[in-house]
Amino acid sequence: MELLSPASLEEVADCVRSAIADKASLEILGASSKRGFGRPVDAAKQLTTAAMSGIVSYHPEELVLVARAGTHMDEIAAALEEKNQHLAFEPPDFGKLYPGDDAGSNRTGTIGGILATNLSGPRRFKAGAARDHFLGFNAVNGRGEIFKAGGPVVKNVTGYDLPKLLAGSFGTLAVMDEVTVKVLPRPExxxxxxxxxxxxxxxxxxxxxxxxxxxxxxxxxxxxxxxxxxxxxxxxxxxxxxxxxxxxxxxxxxxxxxxxxxxxxxxxxxxxxxxxxxxxxxxxxxLAPFFDVDTILWRISVPPAHGAGVAASIAIDLPGANFLLDWGGGLVWLSLPADGGANAEKIRRAFQRCGGHATLVRAPEAERRKVQVFEADGAKALTDEVKRSFDPERVLNPGRMHEGV
Structure with missing residues (x-):
């Protein structure tokens, strides 16, 4: 498959417009460390942000960092550590959760990938999610248009808060270049x-x-x-x-x-x-306890007081299940034997009474094609409408989150 590696937003826009003209779709990649997260993307070409890398500006006294989307997280962490600062939402490194080639396997992810998937670590209940630290960006949408939103301070985020919309969109709405994030002092x-x-x-x-x-x-x-x-x-x-x-x-x-x-x-x-x-x-x-890539991995979010009960119910129903609880019980990481399938119906039935949602984080490609990876709720119609607004031709990561989205 042809791999495109644009070095600027203008080049990204050219790639997207060319894809529209050819009626072809693009799989958007960073470091490929989370390529197995979400539904498989059937695309004609791949577009990587690898050439759009590097810290653009960092002002420790202002608690703001600007980096290009392809910048690896270890580079950002090293720069912040020099000034005794960090990203308080504790972005995880999922590079060892998935099998892959040398380009993606066992490598740290990128800041663009972290924001696109809205991943947060154990401090989430105290510090907020990745989207709460995402202040601004510039990007190219699925129409081939360059646009920007937000800015280096929270008061710049007026009107539609597009950084929060792109956080967790899994590359289905836009290809980001420069992103602005809030940083905070490390604990003493x-x-x-x-x-x-x-x-x-x-x-x-x-x-x-x-x-x-x-x-x-x-x-x-x-x-x-x-x-x-x-x-x-x-x-x-x-x-x-x-x-x-x-x-x-x-x-x-x-x-x-x-x-x-x-x-x-x-x-x-x-x-x-x-x-x-x-x-x-x-x-x-x-998720070091779940580095074994031969297992299926679910991420289940429930009211914190119900985490143990949900995990116990699943363990009874599905022998061989292993789990750990994070966020005080509000997050259940569940591992299942790969040969037993994803068991999506049983997983989602376990928290039906208390409420919650489940995301299939790792599974063989065949399972990810047939199973509902993300929750489908009343917001799906809105998700479809947002996709049409940003990417009417379904050029960017088509089908990554839901069929057709």
Whole structure:
């Protein structure tokens, strides 16, 4: 398949207009690290943002960074670390979740890919999603038109908030070039209190109690024993399952909250300091327990108090299922044996009463073609209308999210 690698918005616009004239479609790629996320795209050509790379401007005092969409996340993280800053929504690196060639396998993703998929890590419930830190962009739509929206400060985002619309659109609306994101100071200290040996229901209750208490958590996750023992972090797999409660901030405040957590929750506990704590949450963020590419992976979002119940219901119905809970129970990552199929109906039936939604994050291509990868709800008609407005000829990533969208 022909690979197009434009170096500017003008060249992107030429590629899109040429595709329209040829009645051909384009598969939009960054680093290809998340190409297996979403429905397969049947396109005549591929267009990569690889040549549209590099940090354009970074003003630490203004807490704003501008980078081209093809910029790899490790380059951005390194620049921010020099100034003791970070992207607070904790963008995950899914490069090891998917099989692939050398161009995409085991490589960090790009800032454009992170924003296009609206991916956020364990700090999501405290810091917000990727879209909440996405301030502006310039891009080319499916008509071959160059446009821009937003700006370097929140007050520039007036009228239609297009950055939030493009976040999570999976490249179906526009090809982005320069993107502007908000950055924040890194916490002075990071520690994690581990509660050992709880079952999923007890862990869910403990996380709910901790999140509604005076501890100011920035992370709350539950790893069953099999996931805990797979961790490379000291102390995590020592005593069965692990409920991890992260505290960040100034030294005295973190010390106080960790001591209070260990006192108030009792039982066998451990406290991870900076390096170990960072290692554990990177594993949770990047889904290290699920790097096995021979399994099917679901992302299930439910009301936090119901996470353990939903996971338990699925485990009863589907033997061989493994899971972990993040966001205090609000996010269930579920792994299934690949030979059993995606079981979409059973997955979605499990949270029917409490409400929620499920996304098929990894599966063989045949499964992704026949299964509803994203939730189809009352908004699908609106999604179709937005697609028609931005890309009436269905040139950009056709079918990536829903059939025809």
């Amino acid at each position: 200290k990071t520690r994690t209190v581990l509660l050992y040996g709880l079952d999923a229901a007890a862990a869910n209750a403990a996380m709910t109690k901790a999140l509604t208490g005076p501890y100011d958590l920035s992370g709350a996750a539950f790893l069953p024993q099999i996931q805990a023992q797979a961790s490379q972090c000291d102390y995590v797999g020592a005593q069965g399952s692990v409920t991890a409660l992260r505290v960040e901030g100034s030294g005295p405040v973190v010390d106080h909250h960790c001591a209070a957590l260990r006192r108030d929750f009792g039982g066998p506990t451990e406290e991870l300091h900076s390096a170990n704590s960072i290692t554990l949450w990177r594993e949770i963020r990047d």
